[in-house]
Amino acid sequence: MLSSGRARRLALVTALIAIATAVALTGASATNAASPQSHPIVVKPLFSNPQYLSPGAVTFGCQSRPIDGSHGPRCYQPAQIQRAYGYSGLLASGVNGTGKTIVIVDAFSNPYVANDLGFQDALFGLPAANFTAVAPQGVPAFDPTNGDMDGWAEEITLDVLWAHAMAPGAKIVLDEAKSDQDQDILNALKSAVDGNWGDVISQSFGEAETCVGLPGPALNAQYHAVYQEAAAKGITVFASSGDSGASQFSCDGSHAILSPSAPAVDPLVTGVGGTTLNADGTTGAYLGEKAWTEQLFGCNPPATGDADINCSGGGFSTLFSRPSFQNGFNGNAGRGVPDVSYDAGVNGGVLTHCGICNLLNGLDPSNPNVFFIFGGTSAGSPQWSALTADADQLAGHDLGTINPSLYSFAQAPGLYSAAFHDVTTGNNNVAEIGTGYNAGVGWDPVTGLGTPNAAALLPALAGGCVTTPVNGPTNVGAGRTLCIAPGTQVNGPVSVNGGTFIANGASLHGPVNATGDSSVTICGTSISGPLSVSGTTGQTIVGGGSAFPGCAGNSISGPASFSNNSGPVEVDGNTISGPLSFSGNTGGVHQSGNTVSGPISIH
Known part of the structure; x- marks a missing residue:
């Protein structure tokens, strides 16, 4: 996603504005070239009629494009x-x-977002959203000729619609700051926390950590105080880590500097x-993931503007020391970001x-027949917020700050191995x-701990x-873990x-059988009986080998069979x-390093 402008004003929080490309409902798109600008990159769409396969199921041509981007961006x-994660x-x-x-904390307003929700819900078979917008300090009238307002309106659309998509039963409150100045964003955030408006907070914006509050007194301490209040109240807080790799723009907006993004860098924020x-x-x-370095726009070329920097934000703080939950993961003295990651590619x-x-x-x-493909780390913060709202419901209470749990x-x-997709390839280099x-095994300052299962x-x-x-006897039914x-x-x-x-x-004293839409991960465990995994659609890991090095092999007292599974199967060691x-x-099946007192058959 793009920052909200190359010539960013001092003390201005920049929305991590989503890169977007328009598609019609069959996925046809025009060939307008992308160029740096203050709002998402947009390809003007062509029109066609929706193609419904069944209620809530629609065909888009972009869904079947190669993931290498050779025929334009893939879309989901x-x-x-929901299935992938x-x-x-x-x-x-x-x-x-x-x-x-x-x-969802954003700036300004979006007069179209309620309609967007309705169109999205109807097309994709989602329940109607319980949505409200609140402007605690008021907002100026929306002006479509104002580039900043346009960019934030696009951000609002992405944040609201995709939080709802992953937690369709949750209420969504859009918290509108009256501008994108640091103090106004802080005021809106504080209103939500002081007023106990919600259980989870999403923030899809950021800037270099040393620029917060300039040219006046730095506001980092005031932001941190609000996050402390949120933690004390059991409120979970997320923020996107940025779309400019290891860099952020300097405080005068003139060039890139090595810096993580605030507020994601605060240790009380995920x-x-x-x-x-x-x-x-x-x-x-x-099917797999790699660190986001946008193939369509690129992170590594020499900087010629915002559009040249589009990859996962990450790095180490000079303001916050390494928190205890990162001991053993982060060898740097400073707080490392990101903690986790999520799909961000425009492709x-x-x-x-x-x-x-x-x-x-x-x-x-x-x-209703024109949709856009959005990308960038802005997409991840609202969806991780939705995941946590789902977890809050499952737990029967609010989880509060989740970073210590994630690292544990x-x-x-x-x-x-079961709860995360560890993303080990790619980088966030900025020329x-x-x-x-570089991304690597376990936590890294590009993709964090990885993406969720x-x-x-x-x-x-x-x-x-x-x-x-x-x-x-133990039965693990549909949707249970x-x-x-x-x-x-x-x-x-x-x-x-x-x-x-x-x-x-x-130690499992008895046979283990898995069928249907199941996922199975067994590591370093003894099984006194046969193991059968048949007709499953999820991932199966029975000893991880080099693919999942943290998952040790098992001892199985009986035959082991894997048949008719449509999900990947890993059986090693x-x-x-x-x-x-x-x-x-x-x-797909990968098996190696198994010691077997009987034949090995693969058909």
Whole structure:
């Protein structure tokens, strides 16, 4: 996404404005070239009629484009993102943020966002949103000739629509600051926290940490005080980590400097970086990710303006020291960002109805048949906020600051492999400053701990893993997760029927069978009985090998069979007392390093 302008005023918070390219409902687009500007990059659309496959299912040509960007950007609609990041079963079981409120802090206003919600919900089969906009200090009348207002209006559309898409039962409150000056943003944020407006707060904006509040007294301490109040009240706070890689613009906006983005850099805020997501163009099945360095616009070319810097923001603070939850992850003395990441690529971006985008392209804002592809780290903060609202509902209480929990999960190899997609390739180098960082195994200052698998992460956030013995037959049904902690025994058979099962360093005394829309992760565990995984659609990891190095091999007293699975299957480094068989698996199989007292068959 783009910052809100190259010549940014002093003390101005810049929205991490989403890069957008318009598509018609069959995905046809014009060939208008992208250029640096203060609002999203827009390709003027062509028109066509919606193509409904079933209620809530629509065909877009951009969904089937190659992820390499050779035929234009790939796009995803809500159901595909829900599937790729593991929400689907939870949403189907009613875990959708009901009873929780997401507060989205932005500047100015958007007179079209309520209509955008209605069009998006109708097209994609989402329930009507419980949405309200509040301007605690008032806002000026919307002026479509004002570039700053246009950019923030586009940001509002992305934030509101995609928070709703991942937590369709949650209430959405748009908190409108009267301008994008630091003090006005702070006032709006403080109003939300003081007034207990919500359970989770999303912030898709930022600037260099040393520029906050200039030329007057720095406001970082005042922002931090509000985040302390939020933490004390159990409110979770997110912020996008920025779209200019290891850099931010200098305080006078003239050049790039090595700096992380505030407010994401505050240790009481969960910073969200960016990836390029590769998911199946039809089903949304997860296929892989890399750090976001936009193939269409590029992060590394010499700087000629905002549009040349489009990759995941990250780095180390000079104002905040390394928090204790990052000990063992971050060897730098300063706080590292981001903490986590999410799909941010325009190539692989999210389909969004955007009335203001239509207006700026000379189109009718109320035309329901024109959608735009949005990208950038702005897309991640509202969706991580939605994920947390879902987790709050599941837990029955607000989780508050989640950073310590996220990093503790990463110290449990089986849970980490199940709850996160660890993104290990790519970088956020910026040529103008001559440096940047690389993604790697575990936490890194490009993609953080990685992207979520909500099916495993939400239950872990909501209640953690089982640490007491489980006796009797155990069934993990649709949308449910059972996580078995190290040293814990399960006495009896385990059946996984559409849920998520995680065992790390456990003892399973009985057979394990998984079927349906299930995900299975078993690491460093002894299984006294056969293991069967058949007809599953989720990811299966039974010993991670080099692909999932934190997941140790297992001891299985019986045959192990994997058949007719459409999700990926990883079976590495296990000792199996019986045959090992693979047949009819369409999602890909990797097996190596297994010690088997019987034949190995692959069909």
